[in-house]
Every structure is written in C-alpha cells, then in structure tokens.
Amino acid sequence: MQKIPDSKKLDKQSSQQRETNDPSERQRPIPALVGLITLTVALSGVAYILLSEPFGDAEMGDRRTLADLRPALAAAPGAVVNGKQVFSVNCAACHQANGKGLAGVFPPLDGSEWVVGDTRTLANILLHGVSGELVVMGNTYNGAMPAFKQLGDAELAAVTTYIRSEWSNKAPALTPEMFETERKADSRTTPFKGGEELKTLTSAKAS
Template identity: 60%
Template sequence: MATQAPPPTPAQLREEAEPTERSQPIPLIVAGITLAMVLAGAGYILFSEPFGAPALGDQRTVADLSGPPVGAAVDGKQVYTANCVACHQATGAGLPNVFPPLDGSEWVTGEPRVLANILLHGVTGELTVKGATYKGAMPSFAQLGDAELAAVASYVRASWSNKAEPVDAELVAAERKAVVRDKPFNGDAELKTLAAGGN
C-alpha cells in the first residue's frame, strides 16, 4: 500500500515556484537596453583613436618630462618662480617691511659680482634697498648650478623696470671658487666691502 505525502505546511504554501526562462522570460525592454549598451561600448572602442581623444589627459611629452638637454639655455624666469617668487613676488616688489624689492634694487642692478655672491652665500642682518632698511635673512642658493644662478640673476637684472646687463655662468663659477664663506654676508657693510673689490 503506497504512502501518501504529508500535506504542505503554511510556510510551504507561501513559497512560489522557481522562475524558469519559459515561464518568466527577461522583459524585452531590459534585453533591448542591455544590447544597446553593449553595441554602444563596442562602437566607441572600434571608432575612437588608439590613445583616446587628444584633448583629454596629460599632454606632456617625453621631452617635456626629461627637462632641458645638457648645454641648453636655462630659463631664468622658471628658476625665479621656483625659488624666489614666494618672498620677492612675481612683480619683483617684495613685501613691504618684510622682503626687499628686486625691482629697482641697487644690489640687483649694480655690480654683477655682488649679486652672484648674494645668491651663492645669502644675506642676513640690516640691508638697505631703495632707502628702506630690511632686517631678515636670505638663504644661500649655492645648491643651484652656475648656469641656473646666472639665468636667475640675468632675469631679475632685466625684468620689471631693471635694465642691467646679463650675468654669465663663468662669473658665477669664478665667484663660487674665489669667495669661500660658511655664513651669509652681514648686511650692507659686508656687501659694500665686496662691491669695493674685497671678499
């Protein structure tokens, strides 16, 4: 005699049958949207340029990233922007009572040897520029190469209202060897001695 299956419980009665492709297929609209997206993506890949649109992304070339070739001229404005603009400002006007101006400065447009030594060794103490006295410190930039120092010196000597002649790298190299110091120049007094031909 065959045994009869027990009647379903209330929980089993609440369960619905597993869906199948035949009884509940994917709605046509969903299938259509999916197909359209796949075709659009494939078309974009096939018809776009190999490296994407030229207007997008980093446009620098290998030459841009490798810097100037050895022996190429150094851009004095670029050196100034990287090292000097925070204090002396893009206008060369400095900050009143804090950082002296380079525009119209007698130390900038005067003896090129003095400016080369200021860049190489720095200045501390009282410094008079255009009749105003500044008390502060300018660090040495001896870590920069002779060509870089000559370029930035030439840039500040010919920028804004300054019209002085450029400084060449040979002068900077000669001053680096001739004037040996382990501390900055002490303001006006030592710079005037240097301008008069001393060390």
C-alpha cells in the same frame, strides 16, 4: 480539614515565577563571509608589497638635498635655462612675481640697487646669502636671505639675468662663468652680515 496556604509563601512563589533568568554571555563567532573578506584583503596587501617594484633609490635615503629634490630645469648640459622658471621656483614666494617684495619684510627686486648694481656683489648674495640690515631703495630691511649655491652656475646666471632685465630693470646679463669664478674664489659657509659687509666686495674690486 483543608489546610489554607500561607499568603507570604504564595507571594514569594509568584515573584520568583515573574523573574527571568539571569543573562549569560555567549561567544558570537565572526560570520564566515566577513572573515573571508578580511583574509583576502590582508593577503592582497602582503602580495602587493612583495611583488611591487621598490620606490625610488634606496641609496639616497635622507641624504638628499634640495637640489636633488628639485626637478631639473635644464634638460641636458648646454640647454638654455629659463630664468623666469628658476625665479618662480626659488624667489617669487618672498620677492613676489612682480618683483615688489613685501613692505617691511622682503625687499623689492624691481629697481633695487643691489640687483642692477655691481654684478660681483649680486653673484655673491645668491651664492652665500645675506642676513642682517640691508638698505634697499632707502628702506631698511632686517631679515635673512638663504644661499642658493645648490643651483648650478647656468641656473644662477639665468635667474640673475632675468631679474636684471625684468620689470623696470634694464641691466646687462650675467654669465655662468662669472658664478663659476666667484664660487671658487670664496668658500665661506656663512651668509654676509648685512649691507656693510657686502660693500667690502665692491671696495676690494675698486682697489
């Protein structure tokens, strides 16, 4: 008599046959061409670093000042310095190219009594800076102007001569010798405290 297969056993065998094998992880090596390109780029970078010239003067380090980083405006001693160029690099960002400044923030240079007035006071403003209240053409400003003593005497003379004769200003030029004298006369390291302290310069000169 023929034995009839168990239906449950047949179902189990069928389901096992329908299943696929469990996935397995296999290492896929990097293509040889990609590896060769990567190695070539790395070796080229190493060779470039080893064979290239050093960039700049290593002795300078972080001890460089703004004067060191600023391009020389005078090609050689005795060369004529362009006052307008010095102004554009150092002053125009605040006082604007037209000398009008920014209302309530940066005072104007065009028509300013501090620009066309006492030359010694103007020289000291550039050499030492000023912070605090400063009245310019009837308006009060409360800000800070940095010192520019890092500029040479010829550069300072050129830029002051420019602002004293530009726009509506018609004042005489300043000389490098004047800045040299004022630089030696006062070794202060802090800015003047507003217009009141600046006025002491003219008082001292009058006395």
